[in-house]
Amino acid sequence: MNNTPRIILKREKDVGWLQINNPPENYLEQPDFIEIEELKNFIETGIKALVIEGVGRHFSAGADLEKLKEQIKDRKAFQDQLMKGNNLLNYIDELEIPVIAAISGVCFGAGLEIALACDIRICDENVLFAFPEVNHDVFPGLGGAKRLAELTGVSAALELTLSGDMINAEKALELQIIDTLVKKNEAKEYAVDLAGKITDNRPLKVIRAVMSSVNNSASMRVDEQIKCDTEMFVELALESMNKNND
């Protein structure tokens, strides 16, 4: 046994880092790879952006199959873990700060599902993506197929999920799975630079309002969006006026 934490949370200035720390492949030993409360507490320290990356060469090769086979023997307990994993990714997806995935090496299965729950995906030219679950007669269990379909459309998402095929970074860019393609080993640097550029000099309140509006766009009817955006705008404007009056 070793006691190395499988997930490292650390803060550099206003940017938080979530590192998957099980090198070299960064296999995820359980679907709920971190306690949601622990992550919440970390976010609530006031970070303005979150970068998710893998320690070492790879982002993550996905679930640890050996561990999974053991876990699934207790069906009820595994189902609970899977639910927790889903809640965790939904929480990350809906965070009111920008979440950036800095992807290198392999990004498979549950690893890809984590990346898909982020707002911005930065990827280096050597990355390989896949949903290999089908080769083991299962499917992506953390909402990955649905999130993939939102980016690529249903037909490409079905092809990738049902074939288990591997695709390279260039193809992933073409399919709009990733947002920015950078040179080998430069994803992390690009991500931290971007995180700085979009949060420096921006109050957390403004970042939260922008990100709520972004999240609302995906889930709300237009009339609800209009109401929410206007409320947030008024609140920020009042604050700005009060500041100017001081």
Place this chain on the structure above:
Amino acid sequence: MPATFTGKKISWEVRDEIGYLSLVDPPENRMDSAFFEEFGVVVNEIIPASAAIALIISGTERHFSSGAELEDLFRIIKQEKSDVLISNFEMFHAVDQLKIPVIAAIKGVCIGSGLELALHCHFRLCSEDAILGLPESSFGLIPGLGGISKLMEFSGKAKAIELVLKGSHFNATDALKWQIVDEVYPKKIVVEKAAQLAKLCVGDYRKYNKRDYLKRLKIEA
């Protein structure tokens, strides 16, 4: 309904079946309360009742619009009239919902709510010299008229987050690359191209055919 409207901030006329909505408060064509009052009349009353087969929105003289008047906005908010803001947002949304093709002909500065208006149009044709941006976050605000959601629709979520939070300006080349505008032309021919595009859409206009109309516009040139 009158065939023309001549206000202090907006003018409307139909020429050759195409409706031209122009922002006529140069140089910057700022969007203050008076603008939205006139805009509401034109968009909610005059255009739906007119026989125009397409709508082209542009700014008179050098610029499209440099956006909202902050002082004016703050005055509205102080008077607790946030209904006014909701109704401004609804007017922009109504532009998007029009059944006829709506084309923004953008030149010069197109910033803040100016860009938000352009984003609610179905097409954006842009001059080479245009400067675009949503700078609200640098004043501690957010784009409040649907700009975030519309930008996401065209540029994708990641680029929208980046542009809105950075708040910096970008040029026509980048706007084209990020799919925020559909075509870029020398500024002298932007309105002319918009009229040409309007004619191509007419008859059987469907928003989902947008790419086809733009392709035909390229082929005809």
